[in-house]
Amino acid sequence: MKLEEQRSLSEYGLPAHGRPIFLFSRRSLSRNAPPPERQPVPPLELEVPTELTPEQQPRPAALVVPPLVGALVDYERHFCLHLLQARTISEVGGARLAASSQCLHELTVQGDAQRVAAANLHSFAQQLADRYVDFKQQCASLVPQQAALVASFEADVAALRSIEVDEAVCRLEGWSHATLLDACGEERLRAWLRECNQTTDHLVAKHAQFAQAYVELQEGVAALQEGVMRRSSSSSHAELQVGVAAADEPSHGAVSREEADARLQAAALVRQQQDEIVARLASDVHEVRVLVDAQLEAPSREGALAACGALDLKNGTHAAELLPRLRELDAQLRDAQDVLSAAKHEASVQLYTRLRVISQLQSSIAELRNRLQLYGTLLARVRMYCEQLHLMRRLPSTYLACLxxxxxxxxxxxxxxxxxxxxxxxxxxxxxxxxxxxxxxxxxxxxxxxxxxxxxxxxxxxxxxxxxxxxxxxxxxxxxxxxxxxxxxxxxxxxxxxxxxxxx
Structure with missing residues (x-):
């Protein structure tokens, strides 16, 4: 469906569910337009805090407690710092996953845009094909008729020369003596024949050129849809074919849609592992907070010593395993983000290349459509000359019928x-x-x-x-x-x- 510029989208019932709208920039599809630049990855750098601010301290700094309870308070402070660091890393990981998901969504949109543009091109090509089929049928019917009329021209002229105009007709027209050929004018008939031959030869030559250009255009459209590069003798068509091949062939290191989906799913699992580590650290913070609250209410040396031993093991686990693991998972999310961003850029370049080829093919279709309309006027002229020559052939019978x-x-x-x-x-x-x-x-x-x-x-x-x-x-x-x-x-x-x- 073609949208008219004077009408709004709402008049076509757009936008609507299941009927997306794609906007293409003509300027970006021109011959001199540069390919799209790669968009930089969002600067999601880790800035992990190394200490707690006064507002983030779990206990007042002026709190006076026994030494063992003070050790528990220190563990609580360390655990809170670990949780803050983990949440910071997790938030960055969530942002990386969101950016990766956005890249995958844009990949989907770019793929849909390519399919819509290719379908639009196929519609234009089909309209040209319908017109060309009608033109070929008319040529196939008219050119043999013209050849037969030209072949019988001398015999038709001889027949006109052999028939003398009746004396009564001559007196009526003011002639002394005449034949049907004199009444028609031999020079005029031969001028018609020359013009008919010239116009027909011109039409046949232009038709042959058009047929070759049409075949090349169809090959370009087919190559665009099938992703197959075909050889052509035309340099301009070869340029289009190379563009089609460049649009269809993935570049070195490119990621397919299936691989991108797998990358995003793996990144989601990595993000889930980060959430699990954060939840574990939050549980440890809650545990140490409960222990500190209990010691502040009822101090116990034995309980404090046992708690310090267990918390020391957990503190070591935090510093040696959990926090480094979070950084490793963040690195994996960063890699996934880089890969999907690169895949989106490759898809953008591919879309740009394919749309440029489609734009050139559409320009070729418009040019061939204009040429076909011009050749239609040549066909009409040949038909007019053939009608005149056919009337000349029928003139003897027409003359006798008039008498x-x-x-x-x-x-x-x-x-x-x-x-x-x-x-x-x-x-x-x-x-x-x-x-x-x-x-x-x-x-x-x-x-x-x-x-x-x-x-x-x-x-x-x-x-x-x-x-x-x-x-x-x-x-x-x-x-x-x-x-x-x-x-x-x-x-x-x-x-x-x-x-x-x-x-x-």
Whole structure:
């Protein structure tokens, strides 16, 4: 569906669910436009705090406690710092996972945009194909007709030269003697033939060029859709084919969509491991906080010593295992982010290359469509010349048919005149009877009218009207012309006695 510039998207029911809209920049698809630059990875650098701020301290700094309880408070402070560091690393990991997910989403959008652009190109190419099929059918029907007319031209000219125009026709046209070829003009006929040959040769040559360009265009469209590069003798088409191959061939180190999905799923699992470590550190902080609260309420030397031993082991685990593990997991998330960002950039370059090829193919389609419209005018001119030459071939039969038509009209006119005469005689007899009846009436009753009714007496004494029949001047000329034709022996022989018989 083509969107008109004067209409808004809402008039087409857009945007709508399941009907995405893709916007393409014409400027970025021009020949001189540079390829898209790689977007830098968001600066998600780790800035892990090394100490707690006063607001983050779990206990007031001025708190006075026994030495063993103070050791527990120190462990609590260390554990809180470890938890703060872990949460900082985890938040950065979450941001990395979100950035990776966004890259994968953009990969999906770019893939959909490529498919939509390719489908749009296929629609334009199909419209051109439909027009070209109709053009080829017309050419295939007309060119053989033109060749046959050209081949029989000399025979047709000889036939026109052999038929002499009837003497009556010559007198009607003001000629002394002429043939049908003289009536047509041999030079004009040969000029038609030359122009017809030149136009047909030009049309055939342009059609051959167009057919080659059309085949190359179809190969380009097919290569774009199938991802297969085909050789072509045309340099411009070869450039398009190379562009198609560049768009379809993955670059070194490129990541496929399946690999990108696997990377993102693995990154999500890594992020889940970070959350588990953070939850473990939060549990340790809660445990040490409970121990400190218990010692502050009821100090116990034995309990404090046992707690210090257990907390020392956990503190070592935090510093030697959990926090380094968090950094390792963050490095894995950073690698996944870099890989997906690179994959998105590769997809952007591929989309840019493919869209440039599509843009060039669409320009080629528009050019071929304009050329096809121009060749349609050449085809119409060839058809006009063929019609003229075909009329020349039919002229002998047309000439004889015209003479026969003149004779036929004469017969019709004779029959009409006979009918008019009979009608006139009938009307005259009826008038005479009416005149006699009026005379008898006046002799019997008219003499008895008083002199005081002169108007009525004059009205009753009126005679019946006369009726006249006449024919037009053209009919009279037709009769004279037909009679002159019938007197010509050559015309009678050409027409034949059977064709001159009028069916009454």
């Amino acid at each position: 026969e038509e003149v004779i036929t009209r004469q017969r019709v006119q004779e029959a009409t005149n006979a009918q008019i005469r009979r009608t006139a005689e009938t009307v005259a007899a009826a008038r005479e009877q009416e005149a006699q009846r009026r005379d008898e009436f006046m002799r019997e009753h008219g003499v008895l009218l008083p002199r005081g009714l002169p108007a009525l007496s004059a009205l009753l004494q009126a005679r019946p009207p006369y009726v006249e029949f006449s024919t037009s001047v053209s009919d009279a000329r037709l009769m004279e012309f037909s009679t002159a034709i019938e007197r010509t022996s050559s015309t009678r022989a050409a027409l034949g006695a059977s064709r001159l018989t009028f069916a009454r």
